[in-house]
Amino acid sequence: MTYPSSFVLVCAMNPCRCGYFGDASHRCTCTPSSIRAYLDRISGPLLDRMDIQIELPAVSYNEISGKTAPGEPSSEIRKRVNAARAFARARMTAAGESPEITNARMTPAQLHRYCQPDAAGSELMRAAYETLGLSARGHDRVLRVARTIADLDGQETIGERQIAEAISYRSLDRKYWRNGG
Numbered sequence: 377m378t379y380p381s382s383f384v385l386v387c388a389m390n391p392c393r394c395g396y397f398g399d400a401s402h403r404c405t406c407t408p409s410s411i412r413a414y415l416d417r418i419s420g421p422l423l424d425r426m427d428i429q430i431e432l433p434a435v436s437y438n439e440i441s442g443k444t445a446p447g448e449p450s451s452e453i454r455k456r457v458n459a460a461r462a463f464a465r466a467r468m469t470a471a472g473e474s475p476e477i478t479n480a481r482m483t484p485a486q487l488h489r490y491c492q493p494d495a496a497g498s499e500l501m502r503a504a505y506e507t508l509g510l511s512a513r514g515h516d517r518v519l520r521v522a523r524t525i526a527d528l529d530g531q532e533t534i535g536e537r538q539i540a541e542a543i544s545y546r547s548l549d550r551k552y553w554r555n556g557g
């Protein structure tokens with residue numbers, strides 16, 4: 377059986393029934409128990425399997441009316457992604473691995489071998505694991521994402537900066553699903 381070389385699943389949800397829980401400019405009218413019930417529709421273990429989870433603020437009027445500067449065009453982002461993929465492929469090829477093995481598809485042994493942070497990164501990873509209550513799966517996902525951030529930086533070493541950024545992409549399960557699902 378062959379797998380596609382890349383497969384992306386993107387999901388989005390509101391923070392509560394009214395949509396304003398955690399919003400700085402609107403008041404949420406939900407009760408704590410209704411917010412809990414709403415969030416519980418997504419189980420903690422399911423969320424744990426997402427590589428990246430981020431909280432997005434509501435879109436401002438200026439943004440929807442096009443009064444802000446346009447973002448980076450997709451064509452530019454594609455160039456950076458392709459460069460990062462090439463960087464990762466070169467690493468795998470040099471190590472005698474299949475170049476088709478992307479960071480997301482590494483086995484636990486490969487993860488251990490190719491996603492080891494440097495000393496400062498390891499220290500931050502340890503602190504995050506112990507204080508933020510990351511699961512073992514969450515820990516591995518942080519390393520995979522940090523590997524990808526380093527690849528985007530064109531950097532072989534996974535340092536503190538890449539680990540910190542990867543940890544910041546796991547804010548939701550800590551913030552809202554702390555007690556598991």
Ligand SMILES: [Zn+2]
Nearest residue numbers: 392394404406
């Ligand atoms: Zn609400």
